[in-house]
Amino acid sequence: MEEKFDAIVVGAGLAGLGAAYTLAQEGLEVLLLERGDYPGSKNVTGGRIYLNPIRDLFPDLWKKAPFERHITQEGVSVMAGQRSLNISYRGEELEAEPYQSYSILRAKFDRWISKQAERKGVMLVSRSRVDDLIIENGRVEGVYAGGDELRSHVVIACDGVLSLMAEKAGLRKPGSAGQYGVGFKEIIELDSALINERFGLEGDEGAARLFMGEVTRGKFGGGFLYTNKDSISLGVVVGIKDLMEGPAAVQAPVLLDDFKQRPEIARLIKGGETVEYSAHVIPEGGLRALTKLSGDGILVAGDAAGFSMNIGVTVRGMEYALASGYYAAQAVIQAKAREDFSAAGLASYEAMLGDSFVMQDFKNFSEAPEALENHRIYSYYPELIGNVMRDMYSVPAGSKAKLFPTVKKYLGTGELWAMFKDMRKVMKI
Amino acid sequence: MSEIMGLKAKLGLDVFKHDKEPHIKIKPGMEKDPRLKRAVLVCPAGLYEENQDGEVELTIDGCLECGTCRIACGTEVLEWYYPTGGAGVQFRFG
Numbered sequence: 001m002e003e004k005f006d007a008i009v010v011g012a013g014l015a016g017l018g019a020a021y022t023l024a025q026e027g028l029e030v031l032l033l034e035r036g037d038y039p040g041s042k043n044v045t046g047g048r049i050y051l052n053p054i055r056d057l058f059p060d061l062w063k064k065a066p067f068e069r070h071i072t073q074e075g076v077s078v079m080a081g082q083r084s085l086n087i088s089y090r091g092e093e094l095e096a097e098p099y100q101s102y103s104i105l106r107a108k109f110d111r112w113i114s115k116q117a118e119r120k121g122v123m124l125v126s127r128s129r130v131d132d133l134i135i136e137n138g139r140v141e142g143v144y145a146g147g148d149e150l151r152s153h154v155v156i157a158c159d160g161v162l163s164l165m166a167e168k169a170g171l172r173k174p175g176s177a178g179q180y181g182v183g184f185k186e187i188i189e190l191d192s193a194l195i196n197e198r199f200g201l202e203g204d205e206g207a208a209r210l211f212m213g214e215v216t217r218g219k220f221g222g223g224f225l226y227t228n229k230d231s232i233s234l235g236v237v238v239g240i241k242d243l244m245e246g247p248a249a250v251q252a253p254v255l256l257d258d259f260k261q262r263p264e265i266a267r268l269i270k271g272g273e274t275v276e277y278s279a280h281v282i283p284e285g286g287l288r289a290l291t292k293l294s295g296d297g298i299l300v301a302g303d304a305a306g307f308s309m310n311i312g313v314t315v316r317g318m319e320y321a322l323a324s325g326y327y328a329a330q331a332v333i334q335a336k337a338r339e340d341f342s343a344a345g346l347a348s349y350e351a352m353l354g355d356s357f358v359m360q361d362f363k364n365f366s367e368a369p370e371a372l373e374n375h376r377i378y379s380y381y382p383e384l385i386g387n388v389m390r391d392m393y394s395v396p397a398g399s400k401a402k403l404f405p406t407v408k409k410y411l412g413t414g415e416l417w418a419m420f421k422d423m424r425k426v427m428k429i
Numbered sequence: 430m431s432e433i434m435g436l437k438a439k440l441g442l443d444v445f446k447h448d449k450e451p452h453i454k455i456k457p458g459m460e461k462d463p464r465l466k467r468a469v470l471v472c473p474a475g476l477y478e479e480n481q482d483g484e485v486e487l488t489i490d491g492c493l494e495c496g497t498c499r500i501a502c503g504t505e506v507l508e509w510y511y512p513t514g515g516a517g518v519q520f521r522f523g
Contacts, residue, residue: 035511037446041519042494106523127515146514162496164511175500182497184473186439187522231522244467244501252473252497253436276522277439279473279495 005031005152007332008143010130010165012039013106014318015302016158017113018325019332021058024120026333031152032114032122033145035129040110042160044280046183046224046233048208049109049318050101053357057326062098066112068228069206070099073199076313077264079213079223080386084264095205103206103226103233104318105187130159133168133298139342140169140297153341155298156328158321161281163291163304171300172291177241179285179369181221181310184256185235188272192230198268199227210313213382215259217248218375223259224315225268232269234260237282237315282317283308287366293350296343299328307358311368311429320358327352367428376422384410436475440491448516451489452509453498459506460484467501493518 007023009016012034020032036042048071051062074089094100118124134142134149142151143165157165161180166172199207211223220239225232236255243252259265283289283306290306293299301307301324308317331349335341353359391406411419459465465485468477474491477498494517499509511517 035514036517037515037519040523042517043523044495044520045523107520108522110523129511129514160496162499174504177501180497180500182471182473182495184493184495240471240497240501243471249470251470251475253439253475257434274434274439274442276442276520277493278443278518278520278523279493279497281496281500 003151005029005150006336007031007154007156007329008033008150008152009156009158010143011035011158011160011302011304012114012124012126013043013110013158013160013302014113014321015304015307015325016156017110017117018058018322019156019158019301019329020122020124020325021113021117021120022326022329023332024117024122026329027121028333028336030122031150032117032124033128033130033143034124034126036126038107038111038126039114039124040107043106043110044183044185044278045104045106045318046185046226046235046315047106047318048101048103048226050314050316051098052100053319054322054326055098057323061113061116066108067102067104069103069201069204071101071103071208072205073201073207075207075209077209077211078382078385079211079215079262079264080383081214083386083390084213085385085389086264101208103208103228105228105233130165133165135169138296140295153297154332154335154346156325156332157298157300157304158302158325159304161283161303161308163300165298166291166300166304169295169298171293171295171298175283175289177244178239179283179289180240181237181282181284182240182243182252182279183235183237183282184252184277184279185224185233186256186260186274187228187276187278188232188234188269189230189275190232190269190272194271195227195230195232201227204229210315211259213378215262216242216255216378217250218379219243219248220373220375220378225265231275232272234265234269239284240281282310284310284369286369287362288369290362293353294343294346297341299331299346299349301325301328309361309365309368310372311365312372320361323356323358324353327356327358365429371425371429374422374425376418437491440474443491443493444519444521445490446516446519448512451487452512452517453487453489453492454508455485455487456506456508460486462506464502465506468498471497471501473497
């Protein structure tokens with residue numbers, strides 16, 4: 001009799017790790033397959049992780065986790081061609097423990113969590129690519145990986161944003177460009193004392209900044225910057241549809257090079273040394289773009305299911321990955337107790353997700369993708385705001401115009417009406 | 430102004446492990462397909478180039494396995510797999 005696992009988890013990113021850890025903790029036999037050299041070796045984040053929604057799902061993990069910095073400073077920059085408006089936020093709640101969010105680097109973070117999962121009894125096999133699902137009588141019975149046939153009661157597909165597993169199981173079709181963004185970033189090493197000095201931080205405090213406008217040349221997306229312990233994560237996210245169709249055709253890598261050249265950015269990274277360049281697709285289609293979450297003998301979690309969300313001020317994915325992995329595991333634990341691994345037996349996954357912050361967030365922000373599709377947000381408004389600021393602050397050789405008319409000259413009746421309409425869309429977020 | 434690091438130099442910072450076969454291939458006869466030209470713009474590693482004959486060529490070395498070309502161009506023009514286990518890019522930071 002060949003060995004049959006309770007669950008095979010495909011992919012040791014945060015969804016897969018969350019699922020495997022939870023299953024092993026309850027004593028189930030779980031095989032975790034990772035195609036990279038080690039968990040985290042194929043993963044990319046912006047990035048930061050928000051702990052509040054997931055703190056209680058993995059209470060033992062956080063105390064020693066290899067975080068970079070806890071974020072105490074939030075920033076948004078509206079970038080016009082030659083100028084920018086920056087808003088910086090600090091609040092005592094960000095400086096008080098337990099901290100809300102941390103910058104992280106996935107190669108370190110995922111690898112560390114995988115060690116904790118192995119301690120719980122997870123059988124982790126790295127350098128193992130899953131080639132196909134074993135499907136018999138319409139039921140997923142396991143996977144083929146590197147010539148091996150591996151069987152399980154359930155397969156949990158945590159194979160990332162493209163999820164070839166969910167495609168093979170007929171739970172989704174290849175994604176369409178309008179529902180995905182691509183992020184690409186550099187890790188720029190910089191002395192930690194210098195980082196603290198430049199960003200006004202102390203100790204392990206960190207800064208997070210988002211940039212919109214010129215950085216994507218009017219395309220849907222933005223720039224981001226996170227401080228790590230002794231490096232800076234600097235990158236750009238752009239909607240794939242905008243990138244391939246224009247207007248203003250530009251090769252993706254050029255956007256990041258230009259972003260780095262901006263004086264606002266250049267002085268923050270000056271003297272730093274780029275040590276890695278990475279890129280990844282990000283699900284940005286929201287509620288309507290989620291895949292089917294379960295089938296006979298299979299569950300889908302994390303980016304594979306589409307659990308990542310951009311609402312402009314926050315861009316989140318890793319909490320949804322860990323939480324959906326956790327709930328997938330809970331569903332398998334319940335299915336095992338009833339010895340029913342059919343689609344009906346696994347249906348509690350969707351029910352639990354539905355009651356959790358994951359689906360509630362996706363429902364609350366179901367209008368966000370459409371509201372953020374408005375191109376005026378990425379080109380027209382940043383230029384307008386830049387021009388208003390320039391005129392307000394400028395002191396010419398002669399007399400200075402009155403302030404209100406200075407602003408008002410940009411705002412004709414037609415303009416105000418267009419703004420009102422844009423505002424109504426944004427207010428749906 | 431700080432100097433701009435070329436894309437090749439940037440990719441040279443990453444750890445790549447060689448695969449026996451390219452994991453992404455342009456399907457035969459699709460080299461001039463308009464859908465394929467999107468890859469020239471969207472690939473963050475700049476691995477797709479259009480030659481003088483209007484054909485798009487792919488250099489697989491330096492692939493970050495991000496998935497953008499699969500979404501932008503589709504599987505009718507690209508044969509798209511992940512590299513075999515243990516091959517391809519291995520991020521040290523991520």
